[in-house]
Amino acid sequence: MPTLIDNTRKPKAGAAVSAAARAKGKGPVAGQLYKPRQQIYPKLVHGRWRTVKWALLIFTLAIYYITPWIRWTRPGDLPDQAVLVDFTGRRFYFFDIQLWPQEVYIFTGLMVAGALALFLVTALFGRLWCGYACPQTVWTDLYIVVERLFEGDRNARMRLDGQALSFDKAWRKTGKHLTWLGIAFGTGGAWIFYFHDAPTLIRTFWIGQGAITAYVSCALLTATTYVFAGWMREQVCIYMCPWPRIQGAMLDQHSLQVTYLRDRGEPRGAHKRGQTWEGRGDCIDCHQCVVVCPMGIDIRDGSQMECINCGLCVDACDDILSRIGRPTGLIAYDTDAAVAARACGQKAVYKPIRSRTIYYALALALVSGLTLWALIGRPDADLHVIRDRNPTFVRMHDGAVRDGYTLKIANRTFQDRTFDIAFDGVAGARLSQPGHPGQKVQVLVPADQVEAVRVFVTAPPDADRASSVPGRFIARSGEIQAEAKTVFLSGAANPR
Amino acid sequence: MALERETDEVTGVETTGHEWDGIRELDNPLPRWWLWVWYGSIVWAIAYWVVMPAWPGLTGYTKGLLNHSDRADVARELTALEMQRGEGAAMLRTASLQQIESDPKLQAYSQQVGQSVFGDNCATCHGIGGTGGKGYPNLRDDVWLWGGSLEDIEHTLKVGIRSGHPDARISQMPAFGRDEMLPPAMINDMTEYVVKLSGRPADAAAVARAAPVFAEQCVACHGADGRGVVAVGGPDLTDSEWLYGSDRELIHEQIHSGKGGVMPAWSGRLSPETIKALAVYIHANAGGQ
Numbered sequence: 004m005p006t007l008i009d010n011t012r013k014p015k016a017g018a019a020v021s022a023a024a025r026a027k028g029k030g031p032v033a034g035q036l037y038k039p040r041q042q043i044y045p046k047l048v049h050g051r052w053r054t055v056k057w058a059l060l061i062f063t064l065a066i067y068y069i070t071p072w073i074r075w076t077r078p079g080d081l082p083d084q085a086v087l088v089d090f091t092g093r094r095f096y097f098f099d100i101q102l103w104p105q106e107v108y109i110f111t112g113l114m115v116a117g118a119l120a121l122f123l124v125t126a127l128f129g130r131l132w133c134g135y136a137c138p139q140t141v142w143t144d145l146y147i148v149v150e151r152l153f154e155g156d157r158n159a160r161m162r163l164d165g166q167a168l169s170f171d172k173a174w175r176k177t178g179k180h181l182t183w184l185g186i187a188f189g190t191g192g193a194w195i196f197y198f199h200d201a202p203t204l205i206r207t208f209w210i211g212q213g214a215i216t217a218y219v220s221c222a223l224l225t226a227t228t229y230v231f232a233g234w235m236r237e238q239v240c241i242y243m244c245p246w247p248r249i250q251g252a253m254l255d256q257h258s259l260q261v262t263y264l265r266d267r268g269e270p271r272g273a274h275k276r277g278q279t280w281e282g283r284g285d286c287i288d289c290h291q292c293v294v295v296c297p298m299g300i301d302i303r304d305g306s307q308m309e310c311i312n313c314g315l316c317v318d319a320c321d322d323i324l325s326r327i328g329r330p331t332g333l334i335a336y337d338t339d340a341a342v343a344a345r346a347c348g349q350k351a352v353y354k355p356i357r358s359r360t361i362y363y364a365l366a367l368a369l370v371s372g373l374t375l376w377a378l379i380g381r382p383d384a385d386l387h388v389i390r391d392r393n394p395t396f397v398r399m400h401d402g403a404v405r406d407g408y409t410l411k412i413a414n415r416t417f418q419d420r421t422f423d424i425a426f427d428g429v430a431g432a433r434l435s436q437p438g439h440p441g442q443k444v445q446v447l448v449p450a451d452q453v454e455a456v457r458v459f460v461t462a463p464p465d466a467d468r469a470s471s472v473p474g475r476f477i478a479r480s481g482e483i484q485a486e487a488k489t490v491f492l493s494g495a496a497n498p499r
Numbered sequence: 500m501a502l503e504r505e506t507d508e509v510t511g512v513e514t515t516g517h518e519w520d521g522i523r524e525l526d527n528p529l530p531r532w533w534l535w536v537w538y539g540s541i542v543w544a545i546a547y548w549v550v551m552p553a554w555p556g557l558t559g560y561t562k563g564l565l566n567h568s569d570r571a572d573v574a575r576e577l578t579a580l581e582m583q584r585g586e587g588a589a590m591l592r593t594a595s596l597q598q599i600e601s602d603p604k605l606q607a608y609s610q611q612v613g614q615s616v617f618g619d620n621c622a623t624c625h626g627i628g629g630t631g632g633k634g635y636p637n638l639r640d641d642v643w644l645w646g647g648s649l650e651d652i653e654h655t656l657k658v659g660i661r662s663g664h665p666d667a668r669i670s671q672m673p674a675f676g677r678d679e680m681l682p683p684a685m686i687n688d689m690t691e692y693v694v695k696l697s698g699r700p701a702d703a704a705a706v707a708r709a710a711p712v713f714a715e716q717c718v719a720c721h722g723a724d725g726r727g728v729v730a731v732g733g734p735d736l737t738d739s740e741w742l743y744g745s746d747r748e749l750i751h752e753q754i755h756s757g758k759g760g761v762m763p764a765w766s767g768r769l770s771p772e773t774i775k776a777l778a779v780y781i782h783a784n785a786g787g788q
Contacts, residue, residue: 038528235532242530393628397639400738405640407784437783438600457783 040238042164043299045147046157046291050318059135060144068189071196078417079450088198090216094451100378101451103413112374119370123363125253127355128336129260133246134313139239142190142232143297146183153179157294183233184225191224237298240311247308256339257354261312263292263303263334266345271303274327285329292316292334302334312336384422385413386478386485395492402464404493411455412478412485414448420480422446424458428474429491432462446478460491470494587612591772596649599779606779613780616773620765629784634743634760638781642740644670644732647785653778659764660732667764670720670732676755685712690751696725696736697745 075085075098082089087096095102095110102109124131133140153175154160166172195217196204207213208221231239240247254260263286271286286303293301295316298309302316314336321331341351391407398404414420424444426434436444436458448454462468472491477484504516507525515524548554551563587608591599599605618627624635631637636644645655645668658666675681681689685708692709695701714723720733727735734742743753765774 035528037531037534039531238530238532242533391628393626394630394639397630397637398739399640400642400735400740402739438606 041299043237043297044157044160044294045297045315046294046319047151048295048315048319048322050315050321052314053318056135056144056313056315060141063136063138063141064145068193071193071201081417081451082200084200086197087200090198101415103415106377106381109374109378112370112377116367116370116374119363119367122253123360123367125250126255126258126360126363128312129254129258130246130250130310130312133240133311137311139231139236139244140297140311140313142186142228143236145186146232146236147297149182149186150179153182180233183229187225187228187232188221190228191221194224195221237309240298241309255357255359256343257357259336259338259353260306261302261310261314261317261334262337262339262342263305264332264337264342264345265303265305266342268303268333280329285324285333287323287327289323291319291323295319306339381415382485383415383483384420384478384480384485385411385415386476386487387411387413388476388487388489390489390492396494398494399461403461404464405459405461406491406493407457407459408476408489409455409457410446410476410478410487411453412446412448413453414450414480416483417450419447419449420483422448422478422480424456425477425479426458426460426474427477429460429462429468429472430465432460432474432491435459435461448480462491462493465493468493584612588770588772591775594775596653596775596778599775600649600782606783609776609779610783612773612776616769616777617780620769621777624762629781634758636742637740639785640740641785642735642738643729643785644727644734644742646729647782649778649782652781653774655762656769656774656778657764657766660762661759662761662764664764664766668732670759672720672753672757672759673716674755674757675716677757681712681716681754685709686751686754689713689754690747693725693736693750693754694747697739698737 070086071084073085074083075096076083077096082092082096084096085098087094089096093104121132150160154163163172163175192208195208195213198220199214199217204213204217208217235243268284268286271284271288274280274283274287292303293299293316295318296302297313297315298311300307300309302310317334317336320334324331324333338351338353341353344351387410389409389411391409394407396404396406410424412422414422422445424434424446426432434444436442436456444456444458446454446456460474470493472493473488474491475486475488477486504513504526506513507523510525512525512527515526517524548561549563550565551567552560553563554561590605591609594602594605599609617625617629621629625631625638626635629638641647643651645651645660655668658664658668660668660670673680675689676683676686688705688709689712691701691705692713695706713725717725720728720731721736722728722733725736727733739745741749743749743758765777769777
């Protein structure tokens, strides 16, 4: 176990917390019960990671808003929507895949695979999910774009917030909040289309004929989007979300994290053009990494729980470094191990393959494989048998024994089908349906439905028959067949 | 123990003074919005006490301004259920028993109604599975004292057996021993005769002695061959089904003291539709004669 470099913030004596830090809401305020939120004004930044973030923002939001509108032709009166969670019909449609409630384990598999993928990515590259793909991050980014549109960039926004109310301030603030609410409503609105036929709902919704759940969900998501992305932002990550706290178990000294290369940057200080760079660090203490940070932290204090690994400070720092003619990468995606190695004068090596990532990758492959196998291997028809438990068997007047069963036949095809039911395993047993003596047992199961039928199996008197004989039911319709194992009980031999 | 609140060096934040295995807990201040949410929930709780039933007292509880009551909700929902059931009942009223049995929807509905009604009213004697017990007929097999057709079952349900209902089904096994209609020795012989009827080995001499008496006393109800007479509720003595048991002493006891149970008449207690549904339910579970 290599020792970790102490990557925490510089030790400070409690009493020596700077006034500046206190003003930024960093330090404790003695005797204070609460800490008011410090408004953060992230500055616009340009660069490699910002570009990636814009691309992902457009991509993920496009997926979210457009998906319900993708049409997909299905037979019969099944909904023609590619992705639909149909609660009333109790079906989930995803393009050519159609899931029933009893296949909820496939969702379970997906969820577990998703969690493992998150573990793997975090172990390899740190909190990329938080910085690039989390809805909280994406929508906050979008909201800041709107904010910038109405109020200008960081400095203008800070000035505006410090001004007394004027007409100029009023219309900018009003415009911003109305646009935010519009986006929030669009978000809540997009959500409900996943649960109802989108073109139908968009008509019925406005004339008050949508489902009550649609209005409630829409209102709820509108409210949460507006509050979380507009007002709370980093508070959600710091105080509400468990992921920052859990990540400590995923990260190790080989995970890539946004890191301030202390060895290169210190001692920091202002630098005048023409001064030598000898005997000093590359950090000129320009605070650009701080002003662009959406979480309002100073990455130079080291790895922190608040950091979402979004790389905006990397872009900001690289921009400054290239202007002052120093090599970029003073703040970079780097590992604790590399920092420690350089500190000892060794060569830093990035090790993506290590026991932790191997375990995560194997678990991910296993769970994904099982889920895929379960999904592909779903039969067109299912048969389930529920034995009568009271009575387990009935003895007839001539000593014959009769057992009752309830069969449930699921027809997953898109045609109505008649299933012929057969039973085998017990010598001389006859299968019958109550109320239809002497007829063959046939069940009509409508397309995409489950049908239940009660049947009797009657076996002739046989003193040598075991009290429990294994048997099986077969439901066949054309080339489609489903089987289910069961037992035939006949108690002890005839008591006469 | 007084906790020593010291300041953590790294963060500059005070600790709570707690320490577990060298791990100390920071005492960071709460976010302000969190406190507001908390205060808000306190206000919400107080408002909830006012509008909803909340505080128990010695004689009752505070009712709340909204007058909400879960019991009232349940009552309302039960009324709605009755309304819904009314539709099913109306269908059952007009349909014949055969129609109910052959129509999958009505059959399914009857199964639902029948199951719950059977559990409430019949299972006490016949068992929850309908398999009966000593003195209580098994409703699952194909042996029916008074007939197992849909109409027979419905009629039995309506009027009962020895129930006091004017049209009740009545059969009476005489107490040949207790009322001294036959001498004890003959009752012993007759027991052997009945054992023989059901195909088991018996004392041939006793059987021969009992045969003329059987022909004289028993054939009216049990038939000349002992196969029973359904019209009068006379049990079949040749099959494997015994209401009071198949052992010699139990048969002897039945000839001696002639027990007969009572089945209540349900026509006054259950609606005609419910009785129909129950008849279909029992008939289907018995395999349907």
